[in-house]
Amino acid sequence: MFYRFRxxxxxKDYIVVVTTRIMLSIVQALANDYRLKIMELLSKDDMSPxxxxxxxxxxxxxxxxxxSTLLNCDLIKKRSIVEKGKVRVYFCLDEPSRxxxxxxxxxxxxxxxxxxKNVEEKLKLLSLEFDNIKNALREVEExxxxxxxxxxxxxxxxxxxxxxxxxxEKEIAILLEV
Numbered sequence: 001m002f003y004r005f006r007x008x009x010x011x012k013d014y015i016v017v018v019t020t021r022i023m024l025s026i027v028q029a030l031a032n033d034y035r036l037k038i039m040e041l042l043s044k045d046d047m048s049p050x051x052x053x054x055x056x057x058x059x060x061x062x063x064x065x066x067x068s069t070l071l072n073c074d075l076i077k078k079r080s081i082v083e084k085g086k087v088r089v090y091f092c093l094d095e096p097s098r099x100x101x102x103x104x105x106x107x108x109x110x111x112x113x114x115x116x117k118n119v120e121e122k123l124k125l126l127s128l129e130f131d132n133i134k135n136a137l138r139e140v141e142e143x144x145x146x147x148x149x150x151x152x153x154x155x156x157x158x159x160x161x162x163x164x165x166x167x168x169e170k171e172i173a174i175l176l177e178v
Contacts, residue, residue, distance in 0.1 A: 022073075029073045030104075034058060034066050039093070039101050042076055046092040067091060075101075119175050126175075130168045137161045 029035055034056060041047055041055055053063055070076040075097050079090045093101065137158065144154035 025073050026075065029069050029075060032066065032069075034062070035070055038066060038070060038091075039075065042091055042093045043098055043101050046079070046090045048088060048090050052091070123172060123175055126168050126172050130165060130172075133161050133164050133168070137165075 030039070037056055038052060041052065047055070049060065049063060049067070052058075052067075053060060056063065058066075067076070067078075071078060075093075076091050077094050077097075079092060081088050081090065140149070140154060140157045140161065143149045144151070149157075
């Protein structure tokens, strides 16, 4: 990659841009099921292209494209070993990549768990709010039936409460889609 900077830009800005681009390339590399599966397989053991092909049920060309992407980000390494007079190629994760990938899986699981706990909490709060509005609506109906409020006030309050209930139902529907 080549970067062009004006003379007055600071080194700090350069580091931020480079770091951001590295992060972006890693995220883009991992944003593919095959590449994630390759990382998972290599986190357990070094593998040859033929072994990876068999495990992934993918063509050699497709595999090479995915391996190239991972190699370009330094997420995997390529090793060549001479065995019985033949050069054998293996792909592997070096220790920093292995630690990174394991930490990423762990953090993703934690994030999902926290997200689901937040969703559960929000659902409980919205449910409680919905029930409170339903009870308030009943009170308004009783007040109207007992002639404590006139029809205009009754209709205005009812419309307001029903509008709030619809908003809450929409929020609940959105949370349940997550």
